[in-house]
Each structure stands twice: as structure tokens, then as C-alpha cells.
Amino acid sequence: MKASIKSSELEERTWSIVIALPLFLFLVLFSEWTLVLAFFLLSFGSLREYGRLVYGKEEEIFFTGFSVVFLFLLYSSLITVDYLTIFWLGYVLFLVLVVWSLKKPQKMLERMAFCFLGLLYCSLFPFFWVKMGITYDRVSVVLFALPVWMNDICAYLVGRRWGKHKIVPQISGGKSWEGLAGGIGAATLMGLVLTASPISFSLPQGLLSGLAIASVSFLGDIWESALKRRAGVKDSGNFLPGHGGILDRFDSFFLVGPLVYLLRLSWGG
Numbered sequence: 001m002k003a004s005i006k007s008s009e010l011e012e013r014t015w016s017i018v019i020a021l022p023l024f025l026f027l028v029l030f031s032e033w034t035l036v037l038a039f040f041l042l043s044f045g046s047l048r049e050y051g052r053l054v055y056g057k058e059e060e061i062f063f064t065g066f067s068v069v070f071l072f073l074l075y076s077s078l079i080t081v082d083y084l085t086i087f088w089l090g091y092v093l094f095l096v097l098v099v100w101s102l103k104k105p106q107k108m109l110e111r112m113a114f115c116f117l118g119l120l121y122c123s124l125f126p127f128f129w130v131k132m133g134i135t136y137d138r139v140s141v142v143l144f145a146l147p148v149w150m151n152d153i154c155a156y157l158v159g160r161r162w163g164k165h166k167i168v169p170q171i172s173g174g175k176s177w178e179g180l181a182g183g184i185g186a187a188t189l190m191g192l193v194l195t196a197s198p199i200s201f202s203l204p205q206g207l208l209s210g211l212a213i214a215s216v217s218f219l220g221d222i223w224e225s226a227l228k229r230r231a232g233v234k235d236s237g238n239f240l241p242g243h244g245g246i247l248d249r250f251d252s253f254f255l256v257g258p259l260v261y262l263l264r265l266s267w268g269g
Helices: 002-030 032-054 057-076 083-101 105-135 138-162 177-195 203-231 246-255 257-267
Strands: none
Touching (some): 032 105, 032 138, 032 246, 057 105, 083 105, 105 138, 105 246, 138 177, 138 246, 138 257, 177 203, 203 246, 246 257
């Protein structure tokens, strides 16, 4: 029975990828506007999931509205050079957050900290993927995404088949050293795609990039698992059958955003 359930879960995950991946690739590659739209919607959806995981109903409503304003402010930096206006609006947002947090003075710092963490993780970090696609080219987004995806796939398959030694069972019972090794090895080799045009890394740079991406991806998995453990839920949402919510699927992808942008900026042609 257990093997049958696992087989069904794997089949469900596979079909979800087959359906969702072509749409994601189309939005990323078609134009800058569809690239922006894809990541804006992913950020918005993940922020809603984050709000449900962290806050109560009333606080979740405020956080959702606050995050939407923050998202529009963040993405407006792509079409305007009036950074003074953006700064002032950001400052006003901060003051609004302080006033809102004062409603529960005993939890003021906790409420503000969780809000900032959510905005960083679900908005600012994935925004670096958009910046790379616009500053350089959209093909780079896909090429850098390949090691992330390869790490996720191989870590899952290797861990499911051979995983015995758990890394942090207090947070996630599914993360094993065997799965981590399989994911890092596969992602490191996949880093070779970064030697292709238009990125054109050297061979050592490609392999090192794959290794770094896999390592940071693992930290993204652990962080999101800790968030779900705190909330007492298995999945952050039901965005994709077999995969859970947007945060379940893009936790690693979001966290490596600043890393891949810096790698492209430092080593890319």
C-alpha cells in the first residue's frame, strides 16, 4: 500500500511539472512584460501563503494589502528612475508597519520581523531573477534555473530511494544526507550549462556555480520546512498537485535569486 501511495504521488508530481513548466518557460522567454508578470504573480501568491502560515486572519488581511503595495513599489523601480519618490514611499510604508505593529505592543518586534522576512523572501529575492532577465537576457534565467530544478528533482528521487540518514528531523523528516548529496552532485554537473552562450562561464565557474546554487537551494528548503513546522501544516498551499503551494515549489528558487544575479554580474560576459 505504501509503495502504491508513493508511486501515485510521483505520478501526480510528474504531471504537474509537465503541465506547469512549459507555461512558466513561455512567460519567462516571450517578453520582458511576461517575465515581470510571471514573477509578480509568483511573489503575490507566495506572500498570501506566507501570511496564512505566519499570521492570524485579521493580521493576514493587513499583510496581504501591505505586501501588494510593496510589490508595486518594488516593480515600479523597473520603469522609473525617480528613486527619491520610491524611497519616500518606502519610508511611509515602514511607518505604517510600525503603527500597525503597535496594536499588539507585546509582539511588536515579532510582527515586524516576520513581515520583513516575508517581504525579503517572497518579493525581493525573486525580484533578482527579473533584474537578471532584463539587465542581461531572459535565456540566462532559464539556464540558471536548470541547476535549481535538477537539485530539487535528484534530491527528491535519491532521498526517496536511498535516504536513511536524516539531516534535521526536528524540522523536516524527509531531508536526508543521501538526498542532499544526490541533489548537489546533479546540480554541480548541471552547472556546465552555464558555460554555454550567452552566459559563457569557464568550466570551473560553471561547476562552482552549480555547487553554490545547490547548497543555497538546500537552505531554502530547510527554511520553508521550518516555517511549515511552526505553522503545523504539511504544505504551504495547493498551487500544484503533488507539490503543494508556491512556497513549497519555489522556496529554493527564490533564495538563490540574489546569488545567480551576483554570479551573472561577476563572471558573465
